[in-house]
Amino acid sequence: MNKSFSGLSLLNEKMSNSYKGLFQSFFSSKKYINVKLPYYDYLRGQVFIQDLRDNYPEEMSYSFDIGDLIHMLYMDFLQQIKRGVKNEDVAVYLKQxxxxxxxxxxxxxxxxxxxxxxxxxxxxxxxxxxxxxxxxKFAYLDIRAAEKIILRGEILLYDLSPFLNGTSVTLEQLIAIIYLDFIKNVQAHGNSIAVQQTILKKISIK
Structure with missing residues (x-):
């Protein structure tokens, strides 16, 4: 396997390296993946988080930032995949x-x-x-995630490859797409109470 599905290329690394023991796995359990966003959409996310703090000051963690929001949305996406979404449907979504x-x-x-x-x-x-x-202008964010979560995304993209008809998608682009879909919906429909409360519930069980 030569194709890389992220800048970290974890799938290639796992396929080419032999097992190196629990000690290394422990210290490599967290990785940073760099996600590129249009600067306006980055700012829109910052405003969304500030609105949450203003509306729910006692419930909203002050340490929660846009990186946490993006990570949360990515995890939600993976949960949907685990529930059995067809690869063909995911591929159509990604191509569009x-x-x-x-x-x-x-x-x-x-x-x-x-x-x-x-x-x-x-x-x-x-x-x-x-x-x-x-x-x-663009914003470049380092999103911290468990190595197994990044690897899960790379494996998903590998599985989707036969259905993408030559369209190349990296994990960084996938994560950006998930966030942009969310923030474009907020931009189009406003910061609805339902959306804000959904995010708060996810933060509380994080």
Missing amino acids: SMEKYFPTKLIEQRVFKQVSHYSFQYEDMEEFEENEEDEE
Whole structure:
């Protein structure tokens, strides 16, 4: 296995390394995964958390931050997967989300290639690259999670590969998609009491 499903590439590491004992496993139980978000959506999440603190000062932990919110949403997503969502349905969701949040643009290039000792011809080449506006700002967050939770996400993406029809998705992108879906819903419908109380309940049982 050569393809990496996150910057940490835990699945490749587990597949290529032999068991190294409980001692190493203990000290490598937590990892940081870097998630890139559009800066506005990052700020919108900060405002959402501040609204929770303002509305529920006695129930809201002051240490709870946007990294905790993203981790919570990712864990909820994994719980849904464990309940038996079809891989085909998850793949459709991810393909649509990649087009929505990580659009790519097609770049056509003409390459002059030698086809024989005396003959050359132009060949059209197509490449895809992530379409990012130069003026758009991004936030980069280090999300701390248990190694087994990160590995679970990588294994999910590996299982989904046959259904993604060539669409490449990393764990960092998956986590960003989950958060962006949540915050775009808040942006569209406002900070509803139902959503706020759902988050509070999850914090209380964390």
